[in-house]
Amino acid sequence: MTAVSTAPAPPAPVRDKDGLFDKVLRARELTIAAGLILLVVATTIANPRFLSAQGVEDIFLNASILTLLAVGQTLVVITRNIDLSVGSVVGLVAFVTGKLVTDGHSLTLAIVVGLVIGTVCGLINGLLVSFCRVPALVVTLGMLYVIKGIDYYIAEGQQINAANVPQGLLDLGSGGFLGVPYLPVIAVAIMFVVGYYLRAYPSGREFYAIGSNPEAARLAGVPISKRVLTAYVVNGLLAGVAGVLWLARFGTVVADNAAGWELTVVSAVVVGGVAIVGGVGTVWGAALGALLLTTIGSVLVVLKVNSFWQDALTGLLLLLAISADRLVSLRVARTLRKRSAAHHGS
Amino acid sequence: MSEQAPVLALVDVSKSFGAVRALRGVRLELYAGEVHALAGENGAGKSTLVKTFAGVHRPDSGRILLGGEPVVFNSPADAQRAGVAVIYQEPTLFPDLSVAENIFMGRQPRSALGRIDRKTMHAKAAELFRRLGVALDPRRPAKGLSIADQQVVEIAKAISRDAKVLIMDEPTAALTGQETARLFNVVEALKAQGCALLFISHRLEEIFLICQRVTTLRDGAWIASERIEELDEDKLVNRMVGRDLDELYPKQDVTPGEVALKVSRLTREGTFTDVSFEVRRGEIVALAGLVGAGRTEVARAIFGIDRWDAGSVEVAGSPLKNSSPTAAMAAGVALVPEDRRQQGLVMEMSIERNLGLTRLKALSKGPFISRAAEHANAADWAVRLQLKYGKATDHVGVLSGGNQQKVVLAKWLATDPSVLIVDEPTRGIDVGTKAEVHRLLSELAAQGLAVLMISSDLPEVIGMADRVLVMHEGRITAEIPRAAATEESIMSAATGRPGKEAA
Numbered sequence: 091m092t093a094v095s096t097a098p099a100p101p102a103p104v105r106d107k108d109g110l111f112d113k114v115l116r117a118r119e120l121t122i123a124a125g126l127i128l129l130v131v132a133t134t135i136a137n138p139r140f141l142s143a144q145g146v147e148d149i150f151l152n153a154s155i156l157t158l159l160a161v162g163q164t165l166v167v168i169t170r171n172i173d174l175s176v177g178s179v180v181g182l183v184a185f186v187t188g189k190l191v192t193d194g195h196s197l198t199l200a201i202v203v204g205l206v207i208g209t210v211c212g213l214i215n216g217l218l219v220s221f222c223r224v225p226a227l228v229v230t231l232g233m234l235y236v237i238k239g240i241d242y243y244i245a246e247g248q249q250i251n252a253a254n255v256p257q258g259l260l261d262l263g264s265g266g267f268l269g270v271p272y273l274p275v276i277a278v279a280i281m282f283v284v285g286y287y288l289r290a291y292p293s294g295r296e297f298y299a300i301g302s303n304p305e306a307a308r309l310a311g312v313p314i315s316k317r318v319l320t321a322y323v324v325n326g327l328l329a330g331v332a333g334v335l336w337l338a339r340f341g342t343v344v345a346d347n348a349a350g351w352e353l354t355v356v357s358a359v360v361v362g363g364v365a366i367v368g369g370v371g372t373v374w375g376a377a378l379g380a381l382l383l384t385t386i387g388s389v390l391v392v393l394k395v396n397s398f399w400q401d402a403l404t405g406l407l408l409l410l411a412i413s414a415d416r417l418v419s420l421r422v423a424r425t426l427r428k429r430s431a432a433h434h435g436s
Numbered sequence: 437m438s439e440q441a442p443v444l445a446l447v448d449v450s451k452s453f454g455a456v457r458a459l460r461g462v463r464l465e466l467y468a469g470e471v472h473a474l475a476g477e478n479g480a481g482k483s484t485l486v487k488t489f490a491g492v493h494r495p496d497s498g499r500i501l502l503g504g505e506p507v508v509f510n511s512p513a514d515a516q517r518a519g520v521a522v523i524y525q526e527p528t529l530f531p532d533l534s535v536a537e538n539i540f541m542g543r544q545p546r547s548a549l550g551r552i553d554r555k556t557m558h559a560k561a562a563e564l565f566r567r568l569g570v571a572l573d574p575r576r577p578a579k580g581l582s583i584a585d586q587q588v589v590e591i592a593k594a595i596s597r598d599a600k601v602l603i604m605d606e607p608t609a610a611l612t613g614q615e616t617a618r619l620f621n622v623v624e625a626l627k628a629q630g631c632a633l634l635f636i637s638h639r640l641e642e643i644f645l646i647c648q649r650v651t652t653l654r655d656g657a658w659i660a661s662e663r664i665e666e667l668d669e670d671k672l673v674n675r676m677v678g679r680d681l682d683e684l685y686p687k688q689d690v691t692p693g694e695v696a697l698k699v700s701r702l703t704r705e706g707t708f709t710d711v712s713f714e715v716r717r718g719e720i721v722a723l724a725g726l727v728g729a730g731r732t733e734v735a736r737a738i739f740g741i742d743r744w745d746a747g748s749v750e751v752a753g754s755p756l757k758n759s760s761p762t763a764a765m766a767a768g769v770a771l772v773p774e775d776r777r778q779q780g781l782v783m784e785m786s787i788e789r790n791l792g793l794t795r796l797k798a799l800s801k802g803p804f805i806s807r808a809a810e811h812a813n814a815a816d817w818a819v820r821l822q823l824k825y826g827k828a829t830d831h832v833g834v835l836s837g838g839n840q841q842k843v844v845l846a847k848w849l850a851t852d853p854s855v856l857i858v859d860e861p862t863r864g865i866d867v868g869t870k871a872e873v874h875r876l877l878s879e880l881a882a883q884g885l886a887v888l889m890i891s892s893d894l895p896e897v898i899g900m901a902d903r904v905l906v907m908h909e910g911r912i913t914a915e916i917p918r919a920a921a922t923e924e925s926i927m928s929a930a931t932g933r934p935g936k937e938a939a
Contacts, residue, residue: 290551292544299530299541306528309492310541311513369532423580424705 118363118414122378126385133389140392147271151264151339153384154273155180158332159355160362160376161281162325165288167359169318170301170368171219171226175233176329177351179211182241183333188250188343197256204337205330211237212326216319234352245345252341263338273335277377280328285373297321301368357404358383361411383407441504443468443632444489444520444601449498451484458484461498462658464651466601466632471623473643473664474636475676476653477893482636483525485653486605489634490522491515521599525606525727527586529578536561536574539593564592569618583728584611591622602626603634608642609727609892613931620646638894639927640669654678677895685899686875688882692902693717695753696886697769697855699738702747707733708910711747715855715886720877722901723890725930730910731890732774735857739771740764751855765794770853772844774860774890776837780844783833787825788814790832790843794851817846821876838862838869845876856880859890874900894923908932 134141159176166173183204190200211233218229252260262272288294296317299307307314337343362379364371386407387400442465451459459481466472476482487493488500491509499506502518509515515522529538536557537544545560547553561574570588578589587607594602608616623633623646635647643650643664650667652659652675659675697715702708708730715721723731737744743759750756757763764771773779781790792799792810799809814828821842825835832843841861848856861877862870877900881887891897897904904921906914906929914929 292542292546292550292552295533295537295544295552296542298533299537302530302532303528306530307541309490309512309522309524309528311511311516312542313513365532369530425580 119372119375119378122362122375122382126378126382129382129385129389133392137392140389145388145392149381149385149388150274151271152387153381154277155332155335155339156351156354156358156380156384157277157377158280158328158335159351160358160380161277161284161373162328163355163359164362164364164371164373164376165284165297165321166226166325167356167364167366168288168297168301168368168371169321170304171318171321172230172356172366173212173215173322173325174227174230174352174356175211175215175237176325176332176355177348177353178234178237178241179208179326179329180333180336180348180351181346182211182237182244183207183330184336184343184347185241185245185250185345187334188255188337189244191256191259192250192254197259201334204334205327208330208333209323209327211329212323213319215326216322219322220315220318238346238349241345247345249345250337250341250343255337255341259338260341263335263340273339276331276335280331281373281377284324288373293317298369301365301370303369354383354404355380357408361407363411363415365415366412440467442466442501443503445501446485446488446495447499447501449485449488449495449500451488451493451495458656459488459495460657462653462656464634464658464661466634467649468600468630468632469627470649471627471633471635471647473647473650474634474653475640475643475650475672476659477676477895480653480676481656482653483605484656486522486524486603486634486636489515489520489601489603491520516597519597519600520603521594521597521601522603523587523590523594523605523607525609527583527590529581529586529589531579532577534575534577535572535581535589538578538589539564539574539596543597560596561592564596567595568592568622584615587611588615591619595622595626599631601632601634605636606638606727607635608637608639616642616931638892640672640923643672644669652676684871684874685896686871686878687720687900688878690718690882690902692719693884696751697738697888698750698753699734700748700750702734702737702744702749704733704737704742704744707742708737708907711907711910711912713905713912713915715888717854717884717886718881719902720881720887720889720900722897722904723888723907724892724894724897724904724926725907727892729907729930731907732859734907735771735859735888735890738764739769739857741771765851768852768854770848770851770856772841772848772856772858772861774863776840776844780847781832781840784831786829787818787823787832787835787843788828791817791847791850794847813850817850821846822872838873841869841873842876845873849880853885855886855888857888857890860892861889862891862893862896894926897926898922906930 130141139145159180163173163176186207187200187204190203191197215230215233218224219226264271266272288297296307296312299310299312300314300317304314336347358379359371359376360366360379361382362371362375362377364376383404386403390397390400445463445465447463449459449462450457462481462485464472464474464485474482474485484493488495491512491514494508494510500509501507507518509518530541533541539561540557545553545556558574565572565574568588568591572585572588578586581589591607607619611619623635627633635643637643647664649661649663650672651661652672654676659678693716695714696717699714700712702711711734713721723734725731733742736742738749740757740759740761740763748755751767751769754767756767777783782793788810791814792805795813796805799805799813801809811828817823818825818828823842823846824839832840835843858877862873874896877887877889889900898921901921902918904916904926905912906916906926908930909932913932914925916925916929
């Protein structure tokens with residue numbers, strides 16, 4: 091072996107010219123956006139009233155809470171974990187907040203208590219998953235039932251009536267400023283903050299690193315437990331916010347309000363291109379997924395299709411999304427394999 | 437140079453994993469501006485030592501000294517903060533993130549408000565690649581990089597840390613000659629800058645080329661630390677092996693029978709190309725080559741785990757169906773995989789359960805598995821392979837590595853195969869059991885089994901094989917008969933250099 095005194099002149103970097111990966115990732119968000127537009131156009135042709143100001147506002151109002159939850163869930167799923175307890179958390183927060191204001195406590199106190207409940211639920215999930223190393227699926231499934239039980243215990247079969255909820259809170263749910271409703275503004279603002287953090291901050295990138303290769307993350311000195319805990323706590327807090335907004339939006343609240351929502355949230359996230367095995371995906375995609383699922387719900391109502399079909403369609407979309415992911419990743423792996431082989435051959 | 441204090445040192449360090457004593461009273465001193473080689477056979481404890489320096493393992497006893505002061509590394513982050521960078525044998529990258537992010541994870545250049553400055557990050561990564569003389573786009577994802585390119589990213593990562601100590605665990609194993617020369621330029625540059633380096637390689641000529649000091653380990657124990665001038669290759673091999681080689685490789689002479697496995701022009705795009713060879717009954721044919729040369733992939737394709745794109749495989753004259761392990765098993769092919777914990781055994785199941793897994797039909801009465809038949813089957817194989825175990829109902833995970841390997845072997849031998857493919861049959865196995873596995877393979881071949889043995893352990897290849905096939909970058913570059921097989925002839929074919937003995 092001869093020792094070379096100077097390194098050979100490096101060949102010009104082979105740029106990933108067509109930005110294969112960027113394209114694949116953007117493709118998902120663009121596909122959903124395109125599907126959404128197609129859906130809206132087709133429905134409007136079938137029933138022009140679909141695009142009325144009220145109709146559009148309803149879709150955005152309904153999508154807001156789902157979007158908030160999808161943003162939180164994205165944080166968790168990117169780290170190769172999952173949170174199935176959010177539906178129960180929303181239900182509990184909505185009911186407790188409602189009960190506090192009905193009982194005459196101040197609105198501020200009620201909201202603070204609601205947010206604290208959400209955060210504490212997230213904290214418990216996070217501690218069990220990150221420090222006790224219990225699989226996330228089991229922990230959060232357990233929490234789903236525990237929180238639901240507590241909710242039923244507190245509710246004792248009662249319900250919160252909109253008439254007893256302060257008008258200020260109800261305004262937050264259905265009112266707006268200069269015609270722009272508050273709920274979507276809140277959801278979009280939070281989405282931007284979380285999305286920007288994940289993209290632009292070193293600690294944000296660590297969430298992706300953990301999901302992409304946990305062992306490599308450990309060797310790179312990434313504080314895995316801390317990040318996973320953060321993901322759960324933020325997700326819990328956002329579930330708390332969603333619970334308060336749920337009360338604001340609907341006013342009338344019973345104990346099992348958001349039951350089953352955890353699955354809708356996970357569906358929205360996966361349809362939006364966040365890989366269930368972690369490491370890939372954006373909150374923008376997840377938000378688009380939430381908007382798409384909500385729009386499908388409204389479309390079915392407008393087209394007078396039995397609303398039971400909504401579940402079947404959500405499921406179908408989920409299967410489509412996962413199959414598409416799998417196909418695309420096989421395709422990409424194959425292309426890269428060929429490319430690097432060609433590169434070595436030269 | 438030896439008067440100065442070592443930058444990093446291990447003092448009487450011991451470490452055990454369960455019953456296995458991976459390190460026993462090991463000492464090692466790394467000096468600034470010096471390349472220190474760590475030599476030893478597979479399973480001698482080199483990787484454990486590396487992970488002790490890296491903060492992955494904490495020693496059971498003994499101390500780590502940093503600049504003469506005792507330190508405790510509780511985590512990889514601690515070691516990194518102390519200026520220790522490690523390049524592991526297997527690259528540890530984030531497939532979904534860009535190459536630049538892989539290099540700078542946790543240390544990204546910041547702009548205002550603590551945000552990542554992507555422009556600077558990409559420029560810095562490009563600068564690192566220029567220093568290393570490679571063409572890699574910092575923006576591309578790590579997914580799909582070749583092993584050599586992944587290694588380059590790892591090296592860039594280590595260099596970017598401005599590490600005081602750089603530890604390289606077999607960095608050249610998957611590199612071509614040119615890539616290795618490039619790496620050694622970098623090593624020389626780092627050495628000149630006063631970096632202390634620890635270098636692990638199975639290629640002795642590399643150790644003699646770039647290292648100033650050699651420490652040898654054998655079966656977890658410290659054997660010697662010497663200056664390179666005091667050694668030659670024979671002495672170093674003697675330190676590493678230190679035992680009678682004939683005993684370890686009890687190869688019986690056989691006369692090969694008819695062709696049992698015939699592989700013709702087998703190709704899987706991007707993985708291996710135009711691979712043709714035959715294995716006859718009674719023969720042990722070794723498939724040698726560097727990590728990443730495509731050996732395991734060929735075995736996987738033959739057994740039907742991965743699809744092949746072109747070519748054919750025949751077992752005893754009849755063609756094998758593409759990508760069907762069931763067909764391969766029915767035709768009499770058995771594959772003992774490289775990673776027995778992940779692919780060869782169900783760790784939570786009992787020994788007898790594992791032994792019976794490949795013969796569930798034969799062990800069943802009607803729809804149910806017969807416990808009695810399972811028990812008898814296990815007892816039979818345990819005796820035949822001299823398995824050392826407590827109870828047949830114990831978890832297979834409690835067995836030592838060597839005995840686990842025997843269980844995997846027995847599991848596949850129970851299917852009465854005519855072709856046995858073994859992938860790294862003795863990796864991580866202690867010397868005694870290693871010899872037993874070798875004797876078993878030799879006996880099986882003598883009984884008429886065709887054995888294809890993938891191995892990175894050169895003495896094993898030379899000691900056990902009737903013929904050696906050498907792969908380099910997905911192609912078979914040489915076929916060497918037993919008489920002509922030497923470390924030199926195999927390594928030159930494996931590194932793609934035209935060797936005089938390569939036929």
